Amino acid sequence: MPSLDISAYAPDFNENPYPYYAKLREAGPVHRITFPGGGQAWLVVGHEEARQALTHPALSKDWRQATGYFDGLVPSPANDHMLDSDPPRHTRLRKLVARGFTARRVEALRPLVQRTTDDLLEQLAGRADRRADLIQALAFPLPMTVICELLGVPDLDRDPFRRWSNEIVAPTTPENTSRALAEASAYLTELIEDKRCSPGDDLMSALIRTRDAGDRLSPDELIGMAFLLLVAGHETTVNLISNGVRALLDHPAQLAGLRADWGLLDGAVEEMLRYDGPVESATTRFTTEETVLAGVRMHAGQAVIVSLAGADRDPERFPAPDTFDIRRAPQGHLAFGHGIHFCLGAPLARMEGRIAIRSLLERFPELARDPDAGPPVWLPGTLIRGVTSLPVRW
Template identity: 50%
Template sequence: MTAHTDPIPFDAGFAQDLHARYAELRAAGPVHRLVNESGLPVWVVTRYDDARALLADPRLGKDAQTIFRLVMDRFAPGAERPESEDGRFAGGGFDMHMLNMDPPDHTRLRKLVVKAFTARRIESLRPRIEQITEELLTAMAGRSEVDVLDAFAFPLPIRVICELLGVDESRRDDFRLWTNRLLDDLDAEASVQAAGEMSKYLTELLAAKRENPGDDLLTALIEVSEDEDRLSEPELISMVFLLLVAGHETTVNLIGNGVLALLTNPDQFAALRANPDLVDGAVEEMLRFDGPLMHTTFRFTTEPITIGGTEIPAGEFVWAGLAAANRDPDRFPDADSFDISRDAQGHLAFGHGIHFCLGAPLARMEAQIALRGLIAHFPDLTLATSPEKLGRRNSSLIHGLRALPVRPASHP
């Protein structure tokens, strides 16, 4: 059948009450029509098996220029439209990366980037991640109250990704400001300004790295080649943008959401303290239970497809509802319970298929090291406010907290 129901508003209220809203939709059916705050209609897939299949379906495209055209086609005559530059969204030109491409362009880019972003390079970061973790946790000790996001969850991954890419330490706060403005849904003008400032800085950084190469990922991306093929300047800027944003935003919110899950489930926190070897599994459960993304970025149907008995026409936007799929009780029994001993393997927090997150191993390693350090330093960590008072980010993509105040209560 083809559904013709009125779309459900995906607004701030939906995002703030994400799991409850998604649970209602998942119970009602596998596919629903939403409309985001910009007025764009999108189909969301809420059940695990359908979402996983969707993420590997070649009939779903991600090409940025096609997405731009489809977006513009959906605005009514006379309605305010997004600014455009040469058939693309305005503000920085960050769309020429793997996440916004289909094969064969995606295949070419991923092959080049993987040659620089190697497992060996990531693993070599472990001692430095442990050192940064120790420094940040030591600085938290002795304070009666501290925001885990500001003091720990943000500075850890941003320092790691900036050092990995060779970004100057003095610009870390700039990157936090820029990415927050790009991913939050409060001020479109501020978002465009942030994109422009970030693009200018990355252009200057690339020029500096070409002049003075270093032992960092950015230099490796500049130098990497395959059959005389190299990344172009726009591709380099877009890839560095993707690595910077994805390389710290997801980990910030993975740590923040995960710590909240532990503190609101004291039996699980106690189990982890009693057996720190459960850390790796705990991180997977954190990703499943309350991951850093609500759903995927836009995909579009290249032809009509049927999901869960519902036909979605060609040229329609589709989200895989990651937060909904990861709490599907048909895949994860007692899915709304946080259980660090469960086998959470197969969750979709990092996606699936050709667009599976390239930085997943780095995010996992950072979160595992962070969690081990936090437990060792602050085994009596408690929330400094009630969970109901914690606000969520104003984003239609990122699922994260605005702040997470805690009482460290250092171990004697």
């Protein structure tokens, strides 16, 4: 199969990749692509094929098995976690972490989520100009506060994580990425030692204490797990909230329908996740042997990228997929992944999204996009789907 050079899609691909994914799907669910930098991979854009790829035993998540794809990236405990592991190691790590990341612990955060949301909206309401960047005012500080509270990260130490996280999800250079990982590892090493000496009622302390048949997380595994939870725990929710609010503001009839019936909220959040979810593509997988997917033969050692965004606009699974409809039944979307790597923090992200969006719309009934703001700037790359700012007025 010839390789498709997606550099021809620039510069508007980041702004709206969905028409390009639609064209690819029309030609088939799996394609060989060439990136602007010259690297190649298989891209999966069909919904059913994406589900198969996300659970395929011959597709590895362990980046250490990939030669040539991460040249220059220095291994660090912060990039050694269950998201980039395969069974049986992944099974072991997830089992240990799930013991601390329980539904009861997540539900116990509900009052904090509501209180933090109310405090942030109170600050927003105090602005004399009635204008703000909703990401800086709500979408970022809410999940960062919650995930830091969950893990027991001190208040004064939260700012660096935004910089480290941005570099991980949208890398600039291998050197900068390695530096961010090293700085995060050093900080988390110190935090974990503090927790060992003075444990608290937080997830990090629980992970340190967790044992299963004599097994426990090693120091490096604790660092990797903490970094994964911090990054995934806030990046996903930041863009769930901001992308969801953008979709509502861009579709006034849907917004009016939600305001008129809050019983639609849960389904509306699921539609936000399907329509323009916070994760555009799953992290890269690698073929461990010759593999056939959707009739396409892949050689061992090749990269495979599953487009969650492309799959969730597949008309074979979702009729009229480019229509934003909060009354749709979008069950089966892949915004949080599928299979053994399904997002462990999905219940927390959903809860934060529901509370933040309802509270925002109730507090500001005339919320609208700021007409004086420039065009949105989208995050680079195809991992995280979101904008750098969301100017609004009321």
